[in-house]
Amino acid sequence: MSKLRVESFTISLDGFGAGQxxxxxxxxxxxxxxxxxxxxxxxxxxxxxxxxxxxxxxxDEDFAARGFRNIGAWILGRNMFGPVRGPWxxxxxxxxxGDDPVYHGPVFVLTHHARAPLVMQGGTTxxxxxxxxxxxxxxxxxxxxxxxxxxxxxVDVVRQYLRRRLIxxxxxxxxxxxxxxxxxxxxxxxxxxxxxxCTRHECSPLALHVVLARQGSKD
Amino acid sequence: MSKLRVESFTISLDGFGAGQxxxxxxxxxxxxxxxxxxxxxxxxxxxxxxxxxxxxxxxDEDFAARGFRNIGAWILGRNMFGPVRGPWxxxxxxxxxGDDPVYHGPVFVLTHHARAPLVMQGGTTxxxxxxxxxxxxxxxxxxxxxxxxxxxxxVDVVRQYLRRRLIxxxxxxxxxxxxxxxxxxxxxxxxxxxxxxCTRHECSPLALHVVLARQGSKD
Numbered sequence: 388m389s390k391l392r393v394e395s396f397t398i399s400l401d402g403f404g405a406g407q408x409x410x411x412x413x414x415x416x417x418x419x420x421x422x423x424x425x426x427x428x429x430x431x432x433x434x435x436x437x438x439x440x441x442x443x444x445x446x447d448e449d450f451a452a453r454g455f456r457n458i459g460a461w462i463l464g465r466n467m468f469g470p471v472r473g474p475w476x477x478x479x480x481x482x483x484x485g486d487d488p489v490y491h492g493p494v495f496v497l498t499h500h501a502r503a504p505l506v507m508q509g510g511t512t513x514x515x516x517x518x519x520x521x522x523x524x525x526x527x528x529x530x531x532x533x534x535x536x537x538x539x540x541x542v543d544v545v546r547q548y549l550r551r552r553l554i555x556x557x558x559x560x561x562x563x564x565x566x567x568x569x570x571x572x573x574x575x576x577x578x579x580x581x582x583x584x585c586t587r588h589e590c591s592p593l594a595l596h597v598v599l600a601r602q603g604s605k606d
Numbered sequence: 607m608s609k610l611r612v613e614s615f616t617i618s619l620d621g622f623g624a625g626q627x628x629x630x631x632x633x634x635x636x637x638x639x640x641x642x643x644x645x646x647x648x649x650x651x652x653x654x655x656x657x658x659x660x661x662x663x664x665x666d667e668d669f670a671a672r673g674f675r676n677i678g679a680w681i682l683g684r685n686m687f688g689p690v691r692g693p694w695x696x697x698x699x700x701x702x703x704g705d706d707p708v709y710h711g712p713v714f715v716l717t718h719h720a721r722a723p724l725v726m727q728g729g730t731t732x733x734x735x736x737x738x739x740x741x742x743x744x745x746x747x748x749x750x751x752x753x754x755x756x757x758x759x760x761v762d763v764v765r766q767y768l769r770r771r772l773i774x775x776x777x778x779x780x781x782x783x784x785x786x787x788x789x790x791x792x793x794x795x796x797x798x799x800x801x802x803x804c805t806r807h808e809c810s811p812l813a814l815h816v817v818l819a820r821q822g823s824k825d
Binding site: 563573585588592595 | 619620621778780782784785787792795796797798799802803804807810816818
């Protein structure tokens, strides 16, 4: 059955899921690039983010690539989609990713402010969902047509789905970086009580990769 | 110059430094053994904890062994010394480690309740310090006579020394284990603001080892 998966989600050694002070020049927040060094080293991210060859094979690439396999739809929090807050002033913001975004499929963006769907090149359509996380998941599952749904983040959205036990599997990369402040992914969340166990862990020179799966999740 | 070092300090993926419900049967707290699997795999811990040969060479052993090099004295929180709380009912509790403890030198135990020094076999003497963390560090430094002081824990004591910027170097092992609850080592602590950076990281199959050092610390 279709799973809800978090993939390639990176946290710092001190547990933060994003750098602070995200803005148009720092889509990953300050020090976000250091956090994501493992991902930037992979052919998958080089290709998807920058449209270029590069990167190298290995554990990091294995995890990056698995994150794009069998994905039929995406869910993103609004801050993942862009730096605009509050009501949309106009339709000019079209995401961080240029005319041909990395998603190549339906993307459901959680927001409190309605907006018409945005059809991009390469098969990506952004749908703006104002009815909350359950509605977004239902719409994404339907759009995924049997494939899995990937939850892209950010931290707050992942935490909301975690608390509701709706995430089947999470690949988390712990980067050897200290951020000091920001949003802690696991703050106040009792993962074993929610049914999660660590089912896999592997190390690369740039990250400790772990997979957390919920017991009782569909296979 | 003499450093204050934390060594072989293990935290879970979700950031907890000890299992819950420590008692005489669970000196490391519930699931503490899973947390410390990397250490238990090493010749250093097999020898020091159980007096036996065993374990194997590798990254885990490298980190375990470095933790005992150039150490002239130790500081422990009272809960590291034992499960007894409040005033000492008598002198019968003599630590978790039998007649010949792993320390083989002076150990300064932080407590609110005075007690006479306890001389053990193998060179270990437990001194009970009631004047707080600065006094314990001063006494330990003097006893170390130029060697380093190792801060054994637990979590609360490490956090107190961290906040005071008194720790020069920390080796932390992140184990692929979820605890869900307990004491978070880095909760509310802004490590970069306190001057710490990650200066080394290495992975073994059982842990992600990182070294955090304070800039401006003596070399």
